Amino acid sequence: xxxxxxxxxxxxxxxxxxxxxxxxxxxxxxxxxxxxxxxxxxxxxxxxxxxxxxxxxxxxxxxxxxxxxxxxxxxxxxxxxxxxxxxxxxxxxxxxxxxxxxxxxxxxxxxxxxxxxxxxxxxxxxxxxxxx
Numbered sequence: 001x002x003x004x005x006x007x008x009x010x011x012x013x014x015x016x017x018x019x020x021x022x023x024x025x026x027x028x029x030x031x032x033x034x035x036x037x038x039x040x041x042x043x044x045x046x047x048x049x050x051x052x053x054x055x056x057x058x059x060x061x062x063x064x065x066x067x068x069x070x071x072x073x074x075x076x077x078x079x080x081x082x083x084x085x086x087x088x089x090x091x092x093x094x095x096x097x098x099x100x101x102x103x104x105x106x107x108x109x110x111x112x113x114x115x116x117x118x119x120x121x122x123x124x125x126x127x128x129x130x131x132x
Contacts, residue, residue, distance in 0.1 A: 011055065013070040015043040018059055031059035 011041045018028055032039070032055060042048060042056065050064070057064040 007069070008070075009046050010048050010067065011043040011045040013067050014048075014060070016058055017062060017067060017070060018043075023060070028056075028059055032056065089097060 024034045025043070029039045030035045031118070042052070048056070053064045053067060057067055060067075
């Protein structure tokens with residue numbers, strides 16, 4: 001039985017990073033100047049030449065090294081650091097995309113605005129009923 005580790009499937013790693021960035025194959029294809037089918041071929045390839053990997057990395061906004069070293073654990077660490085606002089990019093995953101606000105504060109703010117809007121609607125409808 002061979003105990004050597006199988007090399008990472010670069011195409012799957014590209015696909016996973018693309019999905020985590022909420023990017024469709026069509027968007028990546030457009031950024032690369034290729035067809036969606038070409039992106040599909042790339043994502044199904046176990047290996048990719050370094051030049052193409054650099055192009056894909058640039059289109060995804062990550063380093064080629066980040067794609068090569070991609071693991072789910074790195075992503076979890078990245079997102080934990082990202083939301084703590086303490087990510088310094090040293091993990092090599094992403095750079096220059098720092099959140100300057102707490103996303104939960106924005107959710108609460110949106111929720112409060114929705115509640116106020118609903119209260120305003122109820123008040124307006126009650127006013128209309130009283131007029132009749």
